[in-house]
Amino acid sequence: MVFSDDRAQLQAPVTDRDHAQGASDAPVTLVEYGDYECPHCGRAFPIIKDAQRRLGGRLRFVFRHFPLTEAHAHAQHAAEAAEAAASQGRFWEMHDSLFEHQRALADPHLLEYAKAIGLDVAGFRQELDSHVHARHVRADFLGGVRSGVNGTPTFFINDLRYDDALDAASLVSALEAAIPAPHRR
């Protein structure tokens, strides 16, 4: 029996099936486990945008699904909507739309966002209705559970869980600190 001070490690490595912004050889990778209906994730959304602006090409950002489906009625379908957009190459456009409209995530809203970002809405709807992306979402979720994700949002910086404050200054300084010296500014 121990009280562990060790930060949890990401058990599911970033792969090609992940959705990433930034180069795969970026010196620092931030992985978020998030839920589109979670208000804390909504608060984190602009903070991550800010960090991305400040670190530029040195940061790779990966988003994985961690919907708490009993607590958040629309979270699962919203995650599947992001995956359905991904199959048309528009994951991040849908991701942003969902976080920008966290209080409007019922199916008719999802279709509106699909239309607004220029998706083939019929194809999107078919994938959503048949839940073809449910397994991907669940795989993300279980990989998170294995990695010690205990709620949303949970962040990992270069595979180590980030447990500090969720504000831009703290996050950026943690990201900077994780960057190997030759890449630091």
Place this chain on the structure above:
Amino acid sequence: MNASVLRPGTPAPDFSLHSTPDQSVSLSDFRGRPVILAFYPADWSPVCGDQMALYNEILSEFRDHNAELLGISVDGIWCHLAFADNRKLHFPLLADFEPKGHVARQYGVYRDRDGTSERALFVIDGDGIIRWSYVSPVGINPGADGILRALEALPKGEEHGV
């Protein structure tokens, strides 16, 4: 660390606690199957809510191990029912309410100063032996990775009963 927390290899003390106003659950009801005991300080406090909400999402993985999850706190049964209804929990919450914290004390996870239990996890095998225990800092949701690893470490025969 609480030195009296029951450790792996120790027989799990049996108990009978209310899960609804007219139903009780005993540990011995689950003999032959693994049991996950999740002691938590209080219904409604934010961390507990997140912890129970998380477990609520992983019940199918627990069931893959034929394991039963039981939440336990010193809250009364009516409080538990309102909490479980609000959070749509699909597993029993047991009321360690009278005598208050009696079961938590037996497992070595009662916090005298606070009048609540620790945030403590026990995985008990089908023979009623504790196989894993963990006490989390009270404000930190311990997640479920430790529980899953403990269930996987159970011999297959014990996991599914004899």
